[in-house]
Amino acid sequence: MTLVRERRHQEPLTLSIPPPLCHRNTIAFSIPSQSSFSSSSSPDSSPVETLNDLEKLAVLGHGSGGTVYKTRHRRTKRLYALKVLRSNLNTAMMRTTAVEANILKRIESSFIVKCYGVFVNSSGRCFVMELMEKGSLHDALLAQQVFPEPMISALANRILQGLRYLQEMRIVHGDIKPSNLLINEKGEVKIADFGASRIVAGGEYGSNGTCAYMSPERVDPEKWGFGEVGFAGDVWSLGVVVLECYLGRYPLTKVGDKPDWAALVCSICCSEKVEIPVSGSPEFTGFVGRCLEKDWRKRGTVEELLRHPFVMNR
Numbered sequence: 284m285t286l287v288r289e290r291r292h293q294e295p296l297t298l299s300i301p302p303p304l305c306h307r308n309t310i311a312f313s314i315p316s317q318s319s320f321s322s323s324s325s326p327d328s329s330p331v332e333t334l335n336d337l338e339k340l341a342v343l344g345h346g347s348g349g350t351v352y353k354t355r356h357r358r359t360k361r362l363y364a365l366k367v368l369r370s371n372l373n374t375a376m377m378r379t380t381a382v383e384a385n386i387l388k389r390i391e392s393s394f395i396v397k398c399y400g401v402f403v404n405s406s407g408r409c410f411v412m413e414l415m416e417k418g419s420l421h422d423a424l425l426a427q428q429v430f431p432e433p434m435i436s437a438l439a440n441r442i443l444q445g446l447r448y449l450q451e452m453r454i455v456h457g458d459i460k461p462s463n464l465l466i467n468e469k470g471e472v473k474i475a476d477f478g479a480s481r482i483v484a485g486g487e488y489g490s491n492g493t494c495a496y497m498s499p500e501r502v503d504p505e506k507w508g509f510g511e512v513g514f515a516g517d518v519w520s521l522g523v524v525v526l527e528c529y530l531g532r533y534p535l536t537k538v539g540d541k542p543d544w545a546a547l548v549c550s551i552c553c554s555e556k557v558e559i560p561v562s563g564s565p566e567f568t569g570f571v572g573r574c575l576e577k578d579w580r581k582r583g584t585v586e587e588l589l590r591h592p593f594v595m596n597r
């Protein structure tokens with residue numbers, strides 16, 4: 284289980300950041316224009332045929348399963364991200380990456396990081412992916428600390444549209460968190476990393492995913508979970524991310540609390556309600572409240588939240 288991880292430091296983002304728009308003391312940063320948030324990426328006309336087509340340029344980051352590189356297609360000069368999974372993964376992780384590859388093959392959405400191909404070679408399984416030049420939301424939070432509400436609402440809108448697409452495909456993401464939300468050059472946020480995902484067709488939820496962003500019904504199914512298939516869990520995680528963007532820190536534990544397993548489980552499952560900062564606008568607090576409803580039966584659905592005034596028309 285991943286728990287709350289050390290934030291990896293990366294090159295600071297160079298997102299074009301507009302003047303601060305909110306009442307709080309934020310670092311200036313840019314809200315991508317409406318069109319850049321809603322436009323889709325152009326389809327790639329030159330897919331990668333073999334891994335030899337790609338030359339590695341730099342390391343973009345490391346995950347629990349492997350390393351992600353910035354690469355360039357030798358002939359077309361097009362840039363890609365290449366995720367190379369470690370060859371010594373245990374059987375459970377190998378199964379997980381096979382599920383991930385299977386899911387990625389089915390996905391085609393401008394709200395989800397595109398996978399152009401999955402290759403298996405001596406060093407393991409490799410995913411050729413759309414390059415998200417601005418890194419992850421996790422990196423953006425490190426650089427910006429807090430986001431103004433209009434930025435958060437645009438971001439929530441895109442993630443919800445991605446979740447709507449996944450639900451239509453009967454896919455539960457299972458690990459929505461800042462490091463799995465990537466940003467491209469246009470400032471578009473997309474959902475990535477399907478290592479904890481599953482296609483809903485019965486069966487139990489695995490234990491993959493990051494505890495800090497897991498919903499009460501996943502952490503303590505006996506108390507909160509009977510009958511849940513998983514889509515509501517992605518909505519909960521979105522609520523945690525949205526609140527984190529607003530506060531600039533992981534929101535479900537108190538400042539100074541050790542983010543250990545016991546503190547997390549208690550903050551997610553013990554109390555009946557999540558405390559939402561009253562300083563936000565009524566739209567913001569209302570939206571977060573619908574995402575962080577502890578009882579998944581009462582929690583907002585993706586469709587309902589897409590119509591919520593906080594994200595509507597973004």
Ligand SMILES: Nc1ncnc2c1ncn2[C@@H]1O[C@H](COP(=O)(O)OP(=O)(O)OP(=O)(O)O)[C@@H](O)[C@H]1O
Binds near residue numbers: 413465476
């Ligand atoms: N398509 C991409 N484009 C640009 N950078 C990427 C891309 N995919 C991943 N990265 C970078 O590489 C880092 C590692 O990604 P990876 O998916 O391996 O792990 P993670 O999601 O951060 O962690 P874990 O898999 O352990 O939960 C990310 O945090 C991100 O900064």
